[in-house]
Amino acid sequence: MASESSGRTFQEYLEHHLQNLVYGPLPAGHERKFYAKGSDEAGKEVYCQDKNLNYDGEKYCNETLTENGWYLANNKTDVEAMGFWALHIDTMFFSVLLGGLFLFIFARAAKNFSLDKPTKLQLFIEMMIDFINGVVKGTFKSAKNTLVAPMALTIFAWVLLMNLMDLVPVDLIPYPAELLGIPYLKVVPTTDLNLTASLALSVFVLYLFFSIKSKGFVGFIKSISLHPFGPWMLPANLFIEIIDLLAKPLSLALRLYGNLYAGEMIFLLIAGMVSIELTQLTIAGLGLNLAGIGLSLIWAIFHILIVVLQAFIFMMLTVVYMNMAHEKFEQH
């Protein structure tokens, strides 16, 4: 197993890959645990003593904090002690990096724009813009708003880039990072609920804003209180419409998160089958290795569909919601 080389069991390997890199405040008196590296008891004890920490006799070196401060979390108890201000800095880093990449590529293509000799990059971007333009023109019909198409393009390209990080082999970035001293690393930002939920919340705020702008505040209240059954069933209307309203950001966020998380989980399970310690390889181990490589390939090819589809659906539903927000309120 790939996990053997890092001295972890299969389960610890999975948990390690599913944990974000968290930065947050820890109170004084909190006990931090560091994973002790070393092949035997004595080696682990020396490893801990090198860092001036106590070895607990099993797996960890302990350190009790003397003052409050901001630290990188080393395990789940650290994350729990951090509470609200636990920042997932790997998610932030990779999402901003990919957003920057998207802006950089598009800005470069726009600067080097040429009618006579279009580059391949320019043609690709024109194709993408045509595609988004077609989708928005086909779906967004209730009003005129020049914000919707650029927003759709941004969401599509950004979410697609973040999803594509899922196709990077699961150990390629986290393993070198761990050798450099970064305890956890999750490279796919969309497998973090915080990111998908914040994306969905932004869409929801825009939905509320454009609803109120196009219908007026009174019109918006009317649309959620008088709608399915008429004024004499106001409580039932409110109940249904508010659930309908809240389901929008919730389903947006959970759909993207769940799909990518499940995909990542399956990649991890396949990676767990593969051994990199070639000296101790048996025939059965070799078979498992080949099966793992084959399965990885098959799942990656299948996953391309999910990656693109989920980005498309997030974009499509955003446009649909924007269209609903711009509809005028009508008494049925």
Place this chain on the structure above:
Amino acid sequence: MEVEAARFIGAGLMFGLAAIGAGVGAGVLSSKLIESIARQPELEDQLRPTYFLGIGLVDAVPMISVGLAFYVLFVA
């Protein structure tokens, strides 16, 4: 009942029910798509994006269920 056994039964149910739901959903969608294209071949380009949107929506919840089943089986 032992916790370990309950975990396997739970994960098995999650896999199975997810497969049934996704199978029925995708089957209905695909059959309707083929019917529609057979009836009006010129509409194919308009139907395909809607079909993929539908497939994505149908696929999402079972996929989440499969992921959670793996989580229950190996991590929790």
